[in-house]
Amino acid sequence: MSAPTPAADAPQPSLVSSLTRTLLAAVVLVWALGTVLVAWYVNYQIQHNFDFELSESAHRQLFAAPMYIPAAGEEIPAVMHEPPDTVHDAPLLLQLRDLQGRVLVRTAAAPETGWTSQLAEGFSDTHNYRVFTLYDPAKQLWLQMADTREERREASRNTLSGLVLLLLLILPVLAFIIRWVARRQLRSLGDIQEQIQARNGRNLEPLRTTHYPLELAQVGLGVNLLLDRLQEALNVERSLAANAAHELRTPLASVRLRLHTAIDQAEASAAASVPLSEAKAALQALETLSHRTERLLQLSRAEAGDTARFAPLDLVQLAGTLAQEFWQQPRALKRLDWIAPEGHEPVWVLGDIDSLAIALRNLLDNALTHTQAAVELSVERSPQPALVVRDHGPGVPTAQLPHILERHVRADSQRLGYGLGMSIVGSIVQKHGARLELRSPLEDGSQGLEVRLKFASLSAPTAG
Incomplete structure (x- = not known):
């Protein structure tokens, strides 16, 4: 208990x-x-x-x-007077x-x-x-x-x-002085607290322990040792995920190729030693496994913040390139709509183009996979730059919206991916200092899910 x-x-x-x-x-x-x-x-x-x-x-x-004693025959005074000089x-x-x-x-x-x-x-x-x-x-x-x-x-x-x-x-004066001295001497403790609160999975830098009293400096050194161990554990975890995903890609691709060949040969031959339904089911399972392996690799890269290269990039160009890429897939050709801003003027933000491409690719893939309805991709210029992916499917219950970004959580029993796709998006958004907003149902009241990535504005870069 x-x-x-x-x-x-x-x-x-x-x-x-x-x-x-x-x-x-x-x-x-x-x-x-x-x-x-x-x-x-x-x-x-x-x-x-x-x-x-x-x-x-x-x-x-x-x-x-x-002098106060009377002479013989004199009357004894009842009260004597004090000397005048007394x-x-x-x-x-x-x-x-x-x-x-x-x-x-x-x-x-x-x-x-x-x-x-x-x-x-x-x-x-x-x-x-x-x-x-x-x-x-x-x-x-x-x-x-x-x-x-x-x-x-x-x-x-x-x-x-x-x-x-x-x-x-x-x-009261003493109480004020004691409180003032205590507050002044414990100011460094508040500084250490702020440093610890600023640490997370992407910021495990050692605490500054200079100019601190001996006891607080020792606490800071203990926290730094803990941060070093956490950094080592996270590096091992990320390395394991990246290596596992990388090692699985080649054999999975080989098995998929062989299954495709076997299915093509079975369809061409009247006498097939393996039923086509079994082969197609195996191929579908491999497709799912390959998809999850790719997501693991993306997650490892997204959380490795030290590999990001931030530079000015045009959200319009990025979204247009990803739309062209998805239109190569039959499932997206008639369902994905790319809505460019008026005049196709560039919308500049500061970011890592590879990471943002991964995030946008995951959002589009989730929308196309989890619904059979139309999907819209758009870029907004004001009030602040934003990438918007909106589907008109059944949407997500309001109570489940806060849990979409959690790993290994599905929005419903029909959705695949174990939540890795949205977790990857959340990691990339946090790394860019952007804000992710979820809305379901849509703003006009219709069903669907809208994911909006909002960025800080950036003026157009100057040439050379």
């Missing part, structure tokens, strides 16, 4: 889009991880700076603290406490009660404050300074918000 294939209408993501999404996701992930690490480090530095400033301020205030972003939080832990004086922003129940030098944390404590043994005073924890958290939040905002602002 074959593996299920994706739906035909399912959109295929481009490599540029896939790379952009993958790289952008990876960058965002790394950036987010880096942001977390940077935020942690910055928060650590913020806390360290806050602690340093708190410690430094505490040591400065310790030297100035005695500059803070927030109100100074300071308490002076005695050995029993009572708050002697404090700044206006400091609470009335002590921050900590027990006094010890160094940093300590409460629910709302970060406290630094110093002891003055000379005055036997404890000095405590504090920062609010909310102030520290706000500083950390502002820093982290800045980092995240920067990421969000740069993210």
Whole structure:
């Protein structure tokens, strides 16, 4: 059982889009991880700076603290004022406490009660404050300074918000840059794709792999090896067909000649050792085999594009010559009509006269063989040069028209040739860059089949 294939209408993501999404996701992930690490480090530095400033301020205030202590008999002030030269972003939080832990004086922003129940030098944390404590043994005073924890958290939040905002602002720019870089770097992949699509049975030239990245150059070299093998296989096939057809022509001609002689002698003699019907049937079979052998040889030549010699040629002269050739056959003498353009003016195209003669000969032979009706051969000048072969036979069903050019396909059970004749025509038309059009029934609605070969216009060649 074959593996299920994706739906035909399912959109295929481009490599540029896939790379952009993958790289952008990876960058965002790394950036987010880096942001977390940077935020942690910055928060650590913020806390360290806050602690340093708190410690430094505490040591400065310790030297100035005695001026706030009242002399004997003076009233202890409830709130002390900050020195005039003290500059803070927030109100100074300071308490002076005695050995029993009572708050002697404090700044206006400091609470009335002590921050900590027990006094010890160094940093300590409460629910709302970060406290630094110093002891003055000379005055036997404890000095405590504090920062609010909310102030520290706000500083950390502002820093982290800045980092995240920067990421969000740069993210669209980063996505555009990644997509632009991916598209630019993968441009050579599209070039290789175009080269591969241009290759067919008549164009197996190696791909250009210069100026490509190493990986794409290796892919191109692999495709070139495959093209070389295909070229070799096609050469073997064409050589086999050409050699087989060529080798069969001579013995077939000899057998046909002997059968013709035997039939002539049998018809002249009353006593024939072989019945005439058997001899004629054998001759008909040989005629058919000779016809197919000739078609194989023509097909091999038609597909060997390197043997073609393109030059300006006159379609009127070509068609007239082929009409004269077919009029030598009894079956075509009264059925083939040659309709030349008005004034018999030349109609010039660029082509290989031998190949086009083979194509036109096959079209006429098919029309005369497959029908018993009239056959018309004409050349059109406008809107573009064209060779037209039209028969008035039963025609071909519309559904079968696309399959006429396939090899080994008959339009019906009565037709001979296994489709080689039209396949030869298709190969020659493609080699000339022309267009082949099939119509059945005819344009006026009557039955029949029309084959039209359209060519690019060519101005009349100049002499010498």
